[in-house]
Amino acid sequence: MLAGIAMHITAGAAYAQSAEGGGEPLHYPRTVRENTTDNYFGTVVADPYRWLENDTTGRIPQWIAAQEKLTNNYLEQIPYRGEMQEYLSATWNYAKETQPVKAGACYFFTRNNGVQNQAVWYLKEGPEGKEIELLNPNRLSASGTTAATVLGFSGNGRYLAFAVAESGSDWNTIQVMDLTTRQLLKDSLRWVKFPRAAWKGDGFYYSRYPAAEQHAALSAGNTLNQVYYHRIGDAQSQDSLIFEDRRNPRLSVAAFVTEDERFLILSVLPGSFLGFKLTTSTGNALYYQDLHQQGSSIMPLVEGYNHHNIIVDNVGEKLLLQTDRGALNNRVVLIDPRHPEEKNWTSLIPERPESLDNIDLGGGYLWAFYLKNASTLVRQYDYQGRMIREVPLPAIGVASSFSAGREDKEIYYSFTNFTTPVTIYRYNISSGKSSLYRKPAFTGSTEGYVTKQVFVTSKDGTRVPMFIVHKAGIKPDGNRPVFMQGHGGFKRNLTPFFSVARMMFLERGGIYAQPNLRGGNEYGEAWHKGGMLENKQHVFDDFTAATQYLIREGYTNPSKIAVTGVSTGAIMVAACINQHPELFKVAVPVVGAMDMLRYHKFTIGSTWAEEYGTSDNPEQFAYLIKYSPLHNIKAGTHYPATLILTADHDDTVVPAHSFKYAATLQEKQGGDNPVLIRIDRNSGHGPGKPTTKQIAEAADVWSFVFQQLQMQWVR
Structure with a gap:
């Protein structure tokens, strides 16, 4: 112009x-x-x-x-x-490792040996088993500017979905690896931003935008975020369109699937609507589909954009919802999706004086991460909302990633603060005690x-x-x-x-x-x-x-x-x-x-x-x-x-x-x-x-x- x-x-x-x-x-x-x-x-x-x-x-x-x-x-x-x-x-040059996460019969983790441009991905049989290199993102580009992000493992542990981004762009391409052969498959899904892969069977749900004009891909506005289902082995052109809203093309939509793969959950952010006057809306709506019911449709679960809502998990045919509706510090309630009105909600974890930030799942428990004066406080709950204990942490700081399989007996988590490099701990679920797993050799x-x-x-x-x-x-x-x-x-x-x-x-x-x-x-x-x-x-x-x-x-x-x-x-x-x-x-x-x-x-x-x-x-x-x-x-x-x-x-x-x-x-x-x-x-x-x-x-x-x-x- x-x-x-x-x-x-x-x-x-x-x-x-x-x-x-x-x-x-x-x-x-x-x-x-x-x-x-x-x-x-x-x-x-x-x-x-x-x-x-x-x-x-x-x-x-x-x-x-x-x-x-x-x-x-x-x-x-x-x-x-x-x-x-x-x-x-010189001081940056120390190994940085993530906590091991169960993937089928193996454990997955990443490690940067010191000054590698990108962390390398590994599998091992058991927490102390032999390490097998899975993917080295440093080989994806000579300059080290191509990054790879883990999106998740299929329920049977066979496939790994990951996203590749070049030169720091938000545009990602989703790819898939067969873990039994450790080979990349031909699957390549483009025009994805802020990628997620919500696995269901031998495929997953993901969000994408329409293809952008190449000359304006880094600056033009992005609208009409759509949810598709991709089956392993198919070309992207064969993917099934699951959700879009052409009346409100500025919506942002993220797809999730519950751990048992029963429910598809769509979290919808409003952005700004054509003709919609924003005042204090700052939240998301939720939709769901019962994937166990053949022919079921995507239905509203929590409507409106005035509150923040996250589905934590399901308990059979009901859903656990973390929400700030009626609780500015967040609470957890149980919802029957067939009768999702707020009057029918059952309180599970009430609001506390501290802000509830997020909830991880592992070992058949809910791990609630609170913020107490901007530092982590972790409480362990069962699925009936009973608090088992507060998890003692090594010091005042930030703990993260208590995720594990439903049957696992231990959890690995990371801890850090201003003067402590990220350190990995092993947590025994039954005893409630932590032990050091990996301490970085920061010099x-x-x-x-x-x-x-x-x-x-x-x-x-x-x-x-x-x-x-x-x-x-x-x-x-x-x-x-x-x-x-x-x-x-x-x-x-x-x-x-x-x-x-x-x-x-x-x-x-x-x-x-x-x-x-x-x-x-x-x-x-x-x-x-x-x-x-x-x-x-x-x-x-x-x-x-x-x-x-x-x-x-x-x-x-x-x-x-x-x-x-x-x-x-x-x-x-x-x-x-x-x-x-x-x-x-x-x-x-x-x-x-x-x-x-x-x-x-x-x-x-x-x-x-x-x-x-x-x-x-x-x-x-x-x-x-x-x-x-x-x-x-x-x-x-x-x-x-x-x-x-x-x-x-x-x-x-x-x-x-x-x-x-x-x-x-x-x-x-x-x-x-x-x-x-x-x-x-x-x-x-x-x-x-x-x-x-x-x-x-x-x-x-x-x-x-x-x-x-x-x-x-x-x-």
């Missing part, structure tokens, strides 16, 4: 900063501005860098090349960047650190929890370097997790802070709704209050604070530095949706409407324009040193968001702090990123942070 207009990338006049080591003053590439505007209900909004959305134009590669040259030249002048990358490569220091949780008061009086991690013995002196991370959206919990790169920062006297902002699920659906739609400003207020707490309590000062967030967390970072640029020295927004007026026009963006609202709605436009990162950058403001991270194959949050944001921030930066954009090639939104790329990115980010916070690098 903008073809024929010449683009000129020349050295701009804006001086940013001399790179450490006495480099030349930083000059930004000049990005062409165009007279593009939109009229939103009488408000005219300029969009001068709209042309950066057009990923097929010949001008964008020139712009990217100029920005890459600027960023690389800057980072290369940080004297310890290369040494930091070598250090990270860095994990002893002598303190993790504490404080509560800060947000602008409206809400108490917000925050983890603070640092070396033992560090005293607040008002001048400590601090690295903060936040999220705040989509019911996603930011719980304790281990990071090799962050340990490098902590070893050198840094303090890490992680506030649990509203918008997540740390305290149930009320906490989520407190940070979505018209309440999104609460997220930014929470993060601001957490930052002010660290300053007020003498940990640090604004010249020593670096902040980051990923995806919706990047929106939070960008909004906070717009609203309070004086509080931060460094900002690292990662793969963020920076144009909140147009996000819903790309790939799966329309499915986020229930979380954010859209500019198509006048009431929602009114609050979106107030915080949209791109639209609230003020010329002449002294913004923090900013390193924007995006990826050229990100088709979750398309890189155009970061391109436009970088161009605008560079244009309007009024201070000397640098504004740089790092555009990762052959990468996507994050999942499946090769280890080599993770290490290179970490070295760039942390060398930038160390330099800007004036930290001393000592090997």
